[in-house]
Amino acid sequence: MDSLGQLLKQMRGPSFIQRSQEIADELLRDPAVRELRKEHPELEESLLRMNVTRLYQFATDRRHCDRCPGLDRCPNDFQGHYSKLEVEVVNGITELVERKVPCTLQTAKQQEDLIKKRIRSFYVDERALSEGYNEVEIMGKDRNRAPAVNQVFRYIRDVRENGLPNKGLYLYGSFGTGKTFLMSYLLHELAITGHTGVIVYMPDFVEDLKGMLSDNVKLKETVELMKACDLLIFDDIGAENLSPWVRDHVLGSILNYRMNRKPTFYTSNYALDGLERHLSFTNKDGEEGHKGQRLMDRIAPFVDVVHLHGENQRRRQ
Structure with a gap:
């Protein structure tokens, strides 16, 4: 699946702005993002729209993991890992931080590889x-x-x-x-x-x-x-x-x-x-x-x- 940057790179001018807003609206309705907002009610919509690229990666990885085809065929950008969003307050400012986290299959494989060593x-x-x-x-x-x-x-x-x-x-x-x-x-x-x-x-x-x-x-x-x-x-x-x-x-x-x-x-x-x-x-x-x-x-x-x-x-x- 194309990244958000690749999708938007194809557009110019008003169509770029319009499509960006549409994607942000779709992401705010996404179940994974709605769950994130429920866990962190302090997240304002303006902050989420500023982090639309992170939200896109987060929601895309979550959909892939929900339909996991197995570790060898993992479609995520970083195989065996998914994007996790965390809320941090730095100097009084709320920020949305993205981290790559190994999935359970990747963790099990790492453990088995360690055992074999x-x-x-x-x-x-x-x-x-x-x-x-x-x-x-x-x-x-x-x-x-x-x-x-x-x-x-x-x-x-x-x-x-x-x-x-x-x-x-x-x-x-x-x-x-x-x-x-x-x-x-x-x-x-x-x-x-x-x-x-x-x-x-x-x-x-x-x-x-x-x-x-x-x-x-x-x-x-x-x-x-x-x-x-x-x-x-x-x-x-x-x-x-x-x-x-x-x-x-x-x-x-x-x-x-x-x-x-x-x-x-x-x-x-x-x-x-x-x-x-x-x-x-x-x-x-x-x-x-x-x-x-x-x-x-x-x-x-x-x-x-x-x-x-x-x-x-x-x-x-």
């Missing part, structure tokens, strides 16, 4: 982090999951009320029961409160680490990121093909730093004893029980174990 994912399907969450749906998908879901909900609530503890969660269960989804939900909800987080899909991460052997800068940055973030999630631990270097120098270093400092979370198909057997075996040195136990000493005491029962959701899709 707090979360880093490595090799995890982005849909698990961005498809949206509904607590009723999470609980209702499979009632067998209720005890585990309640425990995740309780953890989130406790963090909101009391801050981050040193302990994380160890979520284990069968294939396709929603472990990654639940941990992504936890990460998203705690990012809303301002916490940073990293989620790592272990099989792909371990393979990628081999390429970082020749890139010490990237390796150091990755490890430091995992050490420093508020919440770290190792997704599908136990499914990776371990080497002694990854187990002892990468995982060991990260977990040694985080224990007693920041919570670490895990999803796995193994219970803790099964994970210890897995961590005791590497493709190079075979079984080394003491090294697996050493790593478990940095995992088991610092998690609450959550057994996720339920049906394979992938087969139901």
